[in-house]
Amino acid sequence: GDSVTQMEGPVTLSEEAFLTINCTYTATGYPSLFWYVQYPGEGLQLLLKATKADDKGSNKGFEATYRKETTSFHLEKGSVQVSDSAVYFCALGGSNYKLTFGKGTLLTVNP
């Protein structure tokens, strides 16, 4: 079945540092890939998405590229801010239209 593996957290960075959160997936067919962000006490918010190979999703300085050859969708940001502190989830939208989530990565950015 479909599955998502993302890097274990927590990740702690200083403000303006470079961020990478790794995500790899297993799926049949041609899934869509998503990154969601969850701030404390809130639901999940869509951060970015990509629907086919080589697509790059981007939003709020975050980027991720759909790499079919390596089955990956790594999240990157060049300069993180304290306000980026949250839990980040990689997710796969499969042929059954169901979202399969990774376990989440807690990011803490210190001033």
Place this chain on the structure above:
Amino acid sequence: EAGVAQSPRYKIIEKRQSVAFWCNPISGHATLYWYQQILGQGPKLLIQFQNNGVVDDSQLPKDRFSAERLKGVDSTLKIQPAKLEDSAVYLCASSSQTGSGQPQHFGDGTRLSIL
């Protein structure tokens, strides 16, 4: 547009009691989802509705969980009787269409604690 509304935000009950959660999706969204998010894990789909019909309930523990969406708009999820392992955040989400590329919009969730 108004987001997905859920209530209550928090609920504390004792094991073997019953509890119900309510969700009102974004206006016009035909697809509604209920997820269970256990602490430290990603959300797990419990049930998916398309209008008022069930599309997928393969991971819903049907001996104790039930859900309905009678008029194809708002939905309720019930647990009866609750077990300790049901302690989690229950998230409702909706989307305008069904498709692998369609984003889902989430409510803030109901945090359930079982004593």
